Amino acid sequence: MKPVIRLGILGVIVLVAVLVANPFTASSTEVGACLKGDVDNAGSVEKAECGQPDVNFKVVGKQDGKSEIGLKLSGGSECDDYPTTDAYFFQGKKGASDGTLLCLEDLKNPGERPPVVGDCLPADVVKAKKLTKVDCANADYKVLAIEKSTAYLVDDSTVCTQVPSTDEKIAWQRSGGGLPQSRVLCLDKLKS
Incomplete structure (x- = not known):
């Protein structure tokens, strides 16, 4: 019984260490926050202080209740309402419809911006x-x-x-x- 308890305690310690090392969750990230990492590798994405040299993205839009499958089918068009969107980041379980979508402005390699009314x-x-x-x-x-x-x-x-x-x-x-x-x-x- 002692080895099972030790394994359980070790598992809890590892889980806490992972959460403390990267406390990033899309659902707790607000519009205006900055991120670093590769959006194609979810494990590398972390919150970062805006203005730091390693910051890649700024959150310009956020939508809850999204599914990863729906986003793949739409090509990320849910972010169309945010004109400075260059990429998106989805966080949620595969197949679930309650994930969080972050619409991101690429701070290092932005795409072409559309004209706006009045231009x-x-x-x-x-x-x-x-x-x-x-x-x-x-x-x-x-x-x-x-x-x-x-x-x-x-x-x-x-x-x-x-x-x-x-x-x-x-x-x-x-x-x-x-x-x-x-x-x-x-x-x-x-x-x-």
Whole structure:
């Protein structure tokens, strides 16, 4: 009986040591917190003080009640509402639907950022492969609205209908970063 008790005590000590060494849990991590490690290797992810040289990510969004399978099917699109998201981190049991999703901004290698409502764009924006924001005094277009729609590729009459003053519609797709992201920009033509 003594060997079983000793093994039990040893197991408890190891468990406490692991939790003290890396007390990171996604459910206790708040928006604005910083993390270090590789999000593809959950065991390496730890909370860290923002501003430290080894910090990789900043939490820009958090959602509870998520499933890992659902995230894999969606490609992480749950993080689309956070425009600076470059990657995501899921913590929870495999197959369960009560995990925590952290939407992360990559502080070392950020992806391309989408324009936001109110940004101004140059005349060649319709033909450009990369959208460059410009000062509104020199701009030809202003972003009136942004929609998450894949219908634009098939039928552009279904997008930007909520913004009747739209003069032009263009598709924007993120290049770089870990998460794909595409949007339709509803534009107002500033110059005739």
